[in-house]
Amino acid sequence: MSSLPRTYLTPEQYLEIERKAEYKSEYFRGEMFAMAGASLAHNRVVRSTIAAIVPQLRGRSCEILPSDMRIYVPATGLYTYPDMTIVCGAPRVQDSRSDTLLNPTVIIEVLSPSTEAYDRGRKFNHYRSIDSLQDYLLLSSERVSADLFTRQADGHWAITSAEGLESSVELRSAGVVLSLADAYEGIDFAAAVTP
Numbered sequence: 001m002s003s004l005p006r007t008y009l010t011p012e013q014y015l016e017i018e019r020k021a022e023y024k025s026e027y028f029r030g031e032m033f034a035m036a037g038a039s040l041a042h043n044r045v046v047r048s049t050i051a052a053i054v055p056q057l058r059g060r061s062c063e064i065l066p067s068d069m070r071i072y073v074p075a076t077g078l079y080t081y082p083d084m085t086i087v088c089g090a091p092r093v094q095d096s097r098s099d100t101l102l103n104p105t106v107i108i109e110v111l112s113p114s115t116e117a118y119d120r121g122r123k124f125n126h127y128r129s130i131d132s133l134q135d136y137l138l139l140s141s142e143r144v145s146a147d148l149f150t151r152q153a154d155g156h157w158a159i160t161s162a163e164g165l166e167s168s169v170e171l172r173s174a175g176v177v178l179s180l181a182d183a184y185e186g187i188d189f190a191a192a193v194t195p
């Protein structure tokens with residue numbers, strides 16, 4: 001049985017295709033990977049987290065961007081779309097199209113069962129090679145739970161975990177304290193369980 005040879009794209013070809021596409025795709029080592037849709041709980045966590053963070057950034061040099069902002073990881077060549085990104089200071093973009101950010105300060109991903117291993121493992125390996133990145137926050141879409149990875153002065157990453165609506169996490173690099181009650185506002189995980 002023969003298989004068709006793979007066609008690999010250059011980053012320039014990927015960007016040309018991606019900028020015209022109706023859906024988002026990640027890019028790594030010559031290949032494009034379509035991104036799947038997200039659950040209602042996932043989208044609610046994204047919405048509530050953005051709503052909780054925006055007021056804390058008003059009048060400051062940081063801003064939060066939703067999942068349409070593409071991130072490029074120069075050290076590895078990954079192009080990807082985090083669920084949310086905070087950039088502090090002047091955003092640096094890849095080219096005049098201003099649709100690919102190079103200097104995220106905080107990346108926030110909402111975990112889905114199908115993406116959790118990737119977000120915690122290989123994707124984090126890509127992200128932590130970004131010099132500007134100081135905090136990487138993972139929020140569960142299945143329960144009230146957060147894991148915050150913070151870059152230390154020696155370059156290592158420390159983890160802080162929080163669970164329950166009374167907990168919060170501090171994104172020191174952006175001067176934000178995110179209450180899990182705010183991030184999970186209006187989400188009833190018990191009601192979402194089907195028999």
